[in-house]
Amino acid sequence: MANQWRGVIREYYDRLNWSDSDPVVTLGEGGTPLIDAPALATLLDVGEVYLKFEGMNPTGSFKDRGMTTAVSRALGRGAKAVVAASTGNTSAAAAAYATKAGMQSVVLVPSGKIAYGKLSQAIAHKAQILQVKGNFDDCLRIARELDEKYPVFLVNSVNPDRLQGQKTASFEIVDVLGKQPDLHAMPLGNAGNISAYHLGYTEEIKEGRISKFPKLWGVQAEGAAPFIKGAPVQKPETIATAIRIGNPASWDLAQQAKKETEGNFAFASDKELLWMHRFLSQECGVFVEPSSAAGAAGLLKHKKLGDLPKVDTVVITVTGHGLKDPDWALKDEKGRKIRPKRVNANAASVASSLGLEKS
Ligand SMILES: *Cc1c(COP(=O)(O)O)cnc(C)c1O
Numbered sequence: 001m002a003n004q005w006r007g008v009i010r011e012y013y014d015r016l017n018w019s020d021s022d023p024v025v026t027l028g029e030g031g032t033p034l035i036d037a038p039a040l041a042t043l044l045d046v047g048e049v050y051l052k053f054e055g056m057n058p059t060g061s062f063k064d065r066g067m068t069t070a071v072s073r074a075l076g077r078g079a080k081a082v083v084a085a086s087t088g089n090t091s092a093a094a095a096a097y098a099t100k101a102g103m104q105s106v107v108l109v110p111s112g113k114i115a116y117g118k119l120s121q122a123i124a125h126k127a128q129i130l131q132v133k134g135n136f137d138d139c140l141r142i143a144r145e146l147d148e149k150y151p152v153f154l155v156n157s158v159n160p161d162r163l164q165g166q167k168t169a170s171f172e173i174v175d176v177l178g179k180q181p182d183l184h185a186m187p188l189g190n191a192g193n194i195s196a197y198h199l200g201y202t203e204e205i206k207e208g209r210i211s212k213f214p215k216l217w218g219v220q221a222e223g224a225a226p227f228i229k230g231a232p233v234q235k236p237e238t239i240a241t242a243i244r245i246g247n248p249a250s251w252d253l254a255q256q257a258k259k260e261t262e263g264n265f266a267f268a269s270d271k272e273l274l275w276m277h278r279f280l281s282q283e284c285g286v287f288v289e290p291s292s293a294a295g296a297a298g299l300l301k302h303k304k305l306g307d308l309p310k311v312d313t314v315v316i317t318v319t320g321h322g323l324k325d326p327d328w329a330l331k332d333e334k335g336r337k338i339r340p341k342r343v344n345a346n347a348a349s350v351a352s353s354l355g356l357e358k359s
Contacts, residue, residue: 029064047312055321069165085139088118095125115325157192170200187294188218189243191250198257219298242291266298287322
């Protein structure tokens with residue numbers, strides 16, 4: 001096992017204040033690739049773009065980074081069960097890490113709004129799943145109350161152990177680039193991720209590994225954009241289920257991240273998200289879930305508005321894997337279902353369907 005990536009706790013042991021007696025529950029999360037995306041750099045008219053592909057984590061989203069630390073700490077405190085409110089990916093991660101730790105997981109998901117792949121993960125890892133007749137914000141409120149009054153540990157990103165694990169993505173970016181990007185964009189939902197990146201970059205500056213912040217951009221879906229509106233949104237609506245959140249828990253931390261890094265909040269419509277989702281898979285070779293296209297979609301919107309800052313190196317975090325919510329890839333721009341053409345089982349028939357002529 002000497003050459004294997006050891007998961008974010010063991011890789012960043014000293015920077016997470018871990019001691020030898022603290023348990024480590026890991027599935028080998030982190031160490032995700034920064035993938036160069038020249039097609040996107042051309043589209044945005046910037047020097048270079050790298051996609052931090054968090055879909056490469058064990059359960060297919062960045063949530064694993066925070067779940068390794070949150071579940072490990074919960075285990076260290078004697079927890080038997082963890083609870084999470086989730087739009088899907090948190091429940092998938094909580095269920096997997098709880099199982100690895102030998103714990104029970106309880107997940108609360110909003111009824112009818114969870115992507116198929118994510119639900120199957122929570123079930124596969126034997127979470128106790130309850131569909132709450134309400135939205136994500138209702139689920140989080142209930143999960144917090146359970147944590148207060150019952151013997152279960154909350155592992156949502158309001159648990160500070162989550163941000164500790166998630167901040168390691170900043171370390172990896174600086175490790176790989178050897179510098180900070182000029183601008184770093186990502187989707188913005190409950191705002192745990194942008195807060196964690198801010199924390200990570202703050203520590204990199206303190207350690208003297210970089211001298212300034214990248215501008216942090218958080219991009220929301222138009223129908224779920226409380227940071228743009230400046231107030232909670234009662235009935236958030238978007239096809240991007242992972243960021244369908246009206247009342248973000250880490251509101252103040254996200255405001256601070258934007259201010260200190262001279263960053264920005266932006267938004268994109270569902271149509272713009274789906275366009276970028278398709279561009280990333282068709283032009284960059286990176287298949288993400290629709291929510292994960294938000295960072296790039298928000299930058300493109302501002303490029304078109306003419307107010308994208310002049311920058312050279314851009315990192316965009318693409319937060320979750322396309323297989324989580326694959327139905328979107330099976331539809332064309334007009335929403336029509338794409339079906340493979342049926343052909344007879346001989347080369348001539350296949351060649352004629354492809355429009356090939358004999359060479
Ligand atoms: C959780 C999640 C987000 C939103 O992250 P926040 O920390 O809630 O802002 C975005 N994309 C995906 C795929 C997610 O799972």
